[in-house]
Amino acid sequence: MKKRNCMEPIKYSVLDLVPIAAGDDTSQAIDKSLDLARHVEKLGYERFWVSEHHNTPSLASSATVIILSHLLQGTEHIRIGSGGIMLPNHAPLVVAEQFGTLAALYPDRIDLGLGRAPGTDQATAHALRRGIQESVQDFPKEVLELQQFLSEGNWNSLVRALPGEGANIPIYLLGSSTFSAELAAKLGLPYAFASHFAPTHLYHALEKYHTLFKPSNALVTPYPMACVNVIAADTDQEAQYLATSFYQFAMGIITNVRKPLPPPVKSMAGIWSLEQEMIIKNMMHYTFIGSIETIREQLAEFVEKTKIKELIITTNIFEHEARKKSYTLAAKVLEDLVLV
Incomplete structure (x- = not known):
């Protein structure tokens, strides 16, 4: 794909839910996530985020910081980094x-994405x-x-984050509505839409973020991000077949019957x-499902x-090597994309 005239290439990253495939246990799911992180690192992905979820048999990301x-x-x-830590x-x-401890162990490699949902059931x-009862206003x-705990200026406070103070960890706000978009704009922070x-509310939230953005010490101009699902394969037919695992996974969300990520099926008819x-x-x-030409x-x-x-790309494919290949194909597309 020929590059268009622009200032810079787009960055691309991974959101990993640490899915547990049918037949695997938690240890195997975590091993696969590590293997995936190593794989996308070689492909030029900018960051690898893990989301916080609880009481979900299909995901192994509840102890996010340990992962x-x-x-x-x-x-x-x-x-x-976290995509995200559910701050409430x-x-x-x-x-x-x-x-702060992670930043001390691995300098300049840590991202702190924050969400205001619990990431689980009530x-x-x-x-x-x-x-503890949370209200909408508690999140800001x-x-x-x-931010205060992580700042250098907190050194003379009664309560200090040690380690953490002065760690200069980038904070990102995540959201699926305009609420966090407006807050990210007000605080001058990067914003990622789910x-x-x-x-x-994707376009409305991004519009709010751009319109209301105020420069800060963290960010001079807006930095909008968005997460999408990508399932790529050699052919459209193969990608559609692999996507049936994702569809079955999504069924668990709307029916509240969560099960490990199932193998693909020839047809979703009857399911x-x-x-x-x-x-x-x-x-x-x-x-986005299909061959490299399609996506x-x-x-x-x-x-x-x-x-x-x-x-930000998230990919839920049952077979691990097929999942890695999907990220490989996506990278071939994204390395040619540029900002306009």
Whole structure:
């Protein structure tokens, strides 16, 4: 693909849910995530993020910081971070200390992405928070508190994050609505939209972020990012076949029956109803499936329309080598994409 005239190439990264495939255990899922991180590091991906989820049999990412430490130890230079830490589940001081420790062990490789959802069901959220009631307004206060703990200026405070203080860890706000977009703009922070499962407010949120952005010590100009699903293979037919594992995985989200990532099937007929198919395909609207030729134009159009500076890819494929190949094919497309 011929590069267009522009200032810089787009960056591309990975969001890993640490999926547990049917027949695997937690240890195998984590081993595969590490192998994937090493693989995409060689392909030129900018960062590798892990999301925090709880009480989900299909995912192994509940102890997110421990997973990040394992990935950092097993890779060399790719940035590793949270996509994200669900801040309402944790005291800001604890997050500052944990990420401050990671930053001390692995300087200039840590990203701290923050979300305001619990990443789980209400009962589990209650168990995590031990009865603490959160409101919408608590998240901005907790972000500011976390920033204070990580700042050099906190040295004379009664409570200090040691390690963590002065660690200069980049903070990203994540969201699926305009709320975090507006907060990221107000605080002058990078913003990542979860369009891989919540497409509805993508353009409105990005517009709010650009319009309301205020420069900060962290960021002079807006840095918008968006996450999409990509399932790539040698042919469109093979990619569509591999995608049936992803569709079955998504079924667990809308039915609240979570199971390990299943193997692909020849057809989804009889597995989902017409209504369920419509719900899943609407929810997963920004899902790009096909050969390298097919996804090339789709991803180029998405980047051009959204004006994002970084594309985050998440890929849920049952067979590990096929998943790695999907990221390889996506990288071949993305290395030619540029900002316009």
